[in-house]
Amino acid sequence: MQFHWYEDPAALAGHAADRIAALLHRKPDAAIALPTGQTPLMLYRELAQRHRTGALSLAAAHLFNLDEYLGLPGRHPMSYAAFLRDNLIDLVDADPARVHLLDGASADPAAACAAHDRAVEAAGGLDLAILGLGVNGHIAFNEPGCSWQTRGHVVDLAEATLARHREQTGRGDLPKRGLTMGVATLREARSVLLLASGSGKRAAMAALLAGRGDPDWPVTSMLTHPDLLVLAEERLRRPLSPADGLRAAAG
Numbered sequence: 001m002q003f004h005w006y007e008d009p010a011a012l013a014g015h016a017a018d019r020i021a022a023l024l025h026r027k028p029d030a031a032i033a034l035p036t037g038q039t040p041l042m043l044y045r046e047l048a049q050r051h052r053t054g055a056l057s058l059a060a061a062h063l064f065n066l067d068e069y070l071g072l073p074g075r076h077p078m079s080y081a082a083f084l085r086d087n088l089i090d091l092v093d094a095d096p097a098r099v100h101l102l103d104g105a106s107a108d109p110a111a112a113c114a115a116h117d118r119a120v121e122a123a124g125g126l127d128l129a130i131l132g133l134g135v136n137g138h139i140a141f142n143e144p145g146c147s148w149q150t151r152g153h154v155v156d157l158a159e160a161t162l163a164r165h166r167e168q169t170g171r172g173d174l175p176k177r178g179l180t181m182g183v184a185t186l187r188e189a190r191s192v193l194l195l196a197s198g199s200g201k202r203a204a205m206a207a208l209l210a211g212r213g214d215p216d217w218p219v220t221s222m223l224t225h226p227d228l229l230v231l232a233e234e235r236l237r238r239p240l241s242p243a244d245g246l247r248a249a250a251g
């Protein structure tokens, strides 16, 4: 496990893009799991820019989303599928046949999760799982207290996650449940790149830095991964304030 700390979010995104470019250079058909949220936006801009200059191709890569809202079809503007299309997939040369997006509107969401898992297997497993960090330590939509043995499954989103989404989108009508890749699948990825940036994440980072697996902080399930690289904003390294502690306790 390695930590790299950044004052400058653009430098963090640049390093993440370098890792992805190196992987694709070595293995053009790599299978990569992609996060949503604020965290990866700068990375996706950087990847799109590198594609525009001819420095990067995603044409052979298998791209997977990590999670999706239950009940939102991919064409819904608030879906994570739409987010990924708008911010990355439609801006690069991704092959639609190799883009695998969880179907939030499936009549059988458990089957949709299983189909997503099968697509990961068919691609030979994940070469790289790119993860964001939730304020409550979630990775993908694996919320505090979840099992670390799971594959794709349907989840009830934690109140901290819902509050964050309300704050980010200004919308109170987003689904309270989601579909997610499971922790077991993420731990089997050959490499894990955890991106940690944004406010309200010092408690989650403190749990990770404590260095012990703790079911209340799903991100700590990655601590034993043999190839985990954490790229984090320097401000998340500062000691917790009492307010952070209270937020963490509120879940």
Ligand SMILES: O=P(O)(O)OC[C@H]1O[C@](O)(CO)[C@@H](O)[C@@H]1O
Binding pocket: 035, 036, 037, 038, 039, 040, 067, 131, 132, 133, 134, 135, 140, 141, 161, 168, 197, 198
């Ligand atoms: O980057 P943000 O917006 O802080 O979100 C962190 C994490 O939370 C999620 O948005 C899910 O709530 C993930 O997709 C993301 O990795």
